[in-house]
């Protein structure tokens with residue numbers, strides 16, 4: 001019986017990966033690793049330091065001198081970059097609009113994957129991103145690929161933004177999501193793609209809890225036998 005498995009959750013933007021991953025991790029007392037936050041953190045720093053996002057050499061040297069930590073706090077997971085809490089800043093529209101250009105560089109991905117794998121040794125882990133089932137944790141016992149229509153995903157972001165108190169344009173959100181998915185899917189290095197052994201869940205008309213329960217059902221098939 002193996003009680004500490006790895007769960008990989010991938011899929012396009014705003015499909016519900018992080019929300020559901022957190023619930024699954026909490027239910028199992030596993031650690032949760034948000035790999036998108038790491039690419040966002042590097043993007044934030046690159047923008048602050050005026051680094052050209054197509055300059056792979058400058059980006060890798062920036063990454064090499066950047067410490068990125070994911071920490072558990074009472075308010076949930078926080079992202080610490082060089083001892084600064086950037087949890088809120090990395091979600092800005094500016095970072096969102098630029099992150100895919102940073103994440104497409106093969107050398108950057110190689111270093112990120114190394115760091116992500118080092119977080120996941122010998123522990124029960126839920127990790128979400130774009131290449132977890134295909135590259136970061138290819139031996140994960142459970143692999144999930146979450147999808148939803150782009151209209152539904154834009155609506156979810158819209159509602160998330162309204163709750164935070166700001167209005168966003170639905171059409172702009174939709175375009176941003178489509179643009180990011182396109183860059184993430186078309187890139188040469190570990191593109192966004194469903195692993196051949198992943199289970200696809202269309203979440204368009206499912207609640208957060210329904211999605212979490214489906215994933216947990218797959219997990220229990222493995223850890224209870």
Ligand code: CDP
Pocket residue numbers: 012013014015018035036037039040099100101103104128129130131132180184
């Ligand atoms: O939460 P949301 O879907 O908006 O994005 P995220 O998971 O925070 O990821 C932000 C971006 O980082 C993605 O659009 C990808 O460009 C990149 N990413 C990646 O390339 N590989 C990962 N494993 C995770 C994120």
Ligand code: CDP
Pocket residue numbers: 011012013014015016017018019020156157160203206207208209211
């Ligand atoms: O991590 P990812 O970008 O894939 O998505 P997310 O940030 O976890 O989810 C985007 C939004 O969709 C959140 O506000 C969730 O509460 C919501 N959501 C939902 O309404 N229904 C689902 N089945 C899953 C997520």
